[in-house]
Amino acid sequence: MPVQSIEPQRLYRQIADQLRALIAQGEFATGARLPAERDLARQFGVSRPSVREALIALEVEGWVEVRTGSGVYVQDRAHRKAAPVAAHEWGPLELIRARRVVEGETAALAATHVRRKHVDAMTEAIAQMRELADRNVMPLEGDRAFHLAIVEACDNVVLAETVQGFWDSRKGPIFSRLGGHFETVPSWRAAIVEHEAVRDAIAARDAAAARTAMHEHMDKAHQRFSASWRRARRTA
16 A cells, blocks of 8 residues: 655644645635734644744745734735745744753853863854944854854864754744844844853853853843744834
8 A cells, every 4th residue: 555654743834734724725815814823822732932933934835924013914825835844944943942952051061161262263253243233234154153163162073063953954944034024133233242141151161151141042032033023123
């Protein structure tokens, strides 16, 4: 009997699949506004971040449109893409939580192994971030260089490749679209200050402070991406 292999789905994809089916069945007509995130989370029995990831996936695919200060609306079929978001893509908010766990420890470990060249690399990365933010350009490469400089101080290739994989996953369409709604020059300036706190704790060889500073950075990043749609800078 010909069968297809069964693969476990990420939670946000399960939510997106159900919402997509409801739209296709006419439960939500073209132009209709979907229920608020908190209401969908309650109905699905999941967290609001998981619902947000599902809605962003549907927006990437052209099923819905996020309108700043208003809500999420069903798009006309003509706007929908044929191919769904890749099944292997991580949800960005779930990714940030995973990074909090791993990078909190790499920051602490770096504080016990750091050398001058690593601190200099972090400082250079922060300067690059600030220079790009001043030009109204998202400082992604500086951000990447900063986090890789930390993990390089740990002298562990497995950790280095893990952190690099985490960071590079933010190039996916869901993370990119979410960032398009919430990443602004002020948000990047706030992130730069958080990076400086991490750098300073590592340079001081204070493992506990480095862990705490990284946790605070990831928590604030999660909060920025979880803010009300009314605070989004524009409609994507």
